[in-house]
Amino acid sequence: MIINRLIVKNWRNFQHIDVPLRERQFIVGPNASGKSNLLDIFRFLRDIAKAEGGGLQKAISARGGVPKIRCLSAGQDPEVSIEIHIADTSDAPATWCYSLGFCQADRKHCQTLLTHERVWREGELLLNRPDTDDNADPDRLIQTALEQNAANAKFREIGRFLRNVTYLHLVPQLIRFADAIQGRVIEDDPFGQAFLERVASVHPSTRRARLKRIEHTLKIAVPQFEKLEFIRDNRGRPHLQAHYSHWCSNEQEQHEDQFSDGVLRLIGLLWSLLENDSIVLLEEPELSLNIGIVSQLAPSISRLQKSRRSQVLVSTQSDVLLIEPGIDGTEILLLIPAKEGTIVKISSDMDYIRALLKAGLTAGEVVITRYPEQSSLLE
Numbered sequence: 001m002i003i004n005r006l007i008v009k010n011w012r013n014f015q016h017i018d019v020p021l022r023e024r025q026f027i028v029g030p031n032a033s034g035k036s037n038l039l040d041i042f043r044f045l046r047d048i049a050k051a052e053g054g055g056l057q058k059a060i061s062a063r064g065g066v067p068k069i070r071c072l073s074a075g076q077d078p079e080v081s082i083e084i085h086i087a088d089t090s091d092a093p094a095t096w097c098y099s100l101g102f103c104q105a106d107r108k109h110c111q112t113l114l115t116h117e118r119v120w121r122e123g124e125l126l127l128n129r130p131d132t133d134d135n136a137d138p139d140r141l142i143q144t145a146l147e148q149n150a151a152n153a154k155f156r157e158i159g160r161f162l163r164n165v166t167y168l169h170l171v172p173q174l175i176r177f178a179d180a181i182q183g184r185v186i187e188d189d190p191f192g193q194a195f196l197e198r199v200a201s202v203h204p205s206t207r208r209a210r211l212k213r214i215e216h217t218l219k220i221a222v223p224q225f226e227k228l229e230f231i232r233d234n235r236g237r238p239h240l241q242a243h244y245s246h247w248c249s250n251e252q253e254q255h256e257d258q259f260s261d262g263v264l265r266l267i268g269l270l271w272s273l274l275e276n277d278s279i280v281l282l283e284e285p286e287l288s289l290n291i292g293i294v295s296q297l298a299p300s301i302s303r304l305q306k307s308r309r310s311q312v313l314v315s316t317q318s319d320v321l322l323i324e325p326g327i328d329g330t331e332i333l334l335l336i337p338a339k340e341g342t343i344v345k346i347s348s349d350m351d352y353i354r355a356l357l358k359a360g361l362t363a364g365e366v367v368i369t370r371y372p373e374q375s376s377l378l379e
């Protein structure tokens, strides 16, 4: 399943968003245009739906409260709202719609109150809050039905789907020096600190199959790369081991602590795509990858998606990442800073972009190299 439409009001620097989403979606915009804020909408929904330690109040307070989240240009409107449409594919009609609105209770109390919560399955309204129970006991409005097992029996599938949203901003040093750092792993492991344990925890046959597929991509992207294996050292600790063809015979193997940043990030990224059948959020994956690998990311995502029904949302500022001729204009969301907040547009909705793509320019050339500032071209 994927989220094939997103409608948002007053979330951070976005006053209003209403866009369709594809299986592979690139989010492009200059610094501070809201790429991370947009990805955070999906993390926020995951944080509410989380099985352990989830819930609306915690998801809001982790972000500094409603005043931090609510758009500064929201004017008199106190409400922040998010609506998602969940479907089998980007073109299919929505199986589920989930809509959530909230505001701050009052200035004195930091509590957040639901203004509405609605769920539809195939167009049929299953939940419409506030309902009579909420009206009789307004304290109920501090919790979503999504986070309560007792209240979400009819739409548990939405919670299961959102709980699996993965955000990855893998920091190679944290994997490489995991032993030395011996640090506390941050909740949901956004920086990949426990990556090797994650690899170790899956069934050996699944692990072998995934590493084979990653190996296949690495062979295309990394010169002389031959083989990727999982091993345990004599203390039982998990490692990844690579073979390169150019190495002399007594030095054939490298462990993850010797991998380049780029190879490690690519492995982490591909693993996340393979383990997930929900949404994978990749924050500027081009960082620390060389151009050769960056140019392979978009086709690698497509290849992996052929066998998995996952959705991948990638924020980027790299024209090389968008070099693949197969990238469709509908796969690029443009974030265009404007006076009253950032405007979000599907790139193919803009005439000049459609024309340039048709003329044979790559998506990267059109939306990043040629027109880094789209605001002057807003129709």
Ligand SMILES: Nc1ncnc2c1ncn2[C@@H]1O[C@H](COP(=O)(O)OP(=O)(O)O)[C@@H](O)[C@H]1O
Binding pocket: 011, 012, 013, 014, 029, 030, 031, 032, 033, 034, 035, 036, 037, 038, 067, 068, 069, 070, 071, 072, 073
């Ligand atoms: N509540 C808010 N209202 C308006 N703008 C906000 C709000 N919260 C954050 N921002 C703005 O969002 C911008 C940062 O967005 P971010 O997602 O980090 O950008 P990017 O990832 O594209 O660099 C900053 O300019 C910040 O001022």
Ligand SMILES: [Mg+2]
Binding pocket: 035, 036, 037
């Ligand atoms: Mg950012």
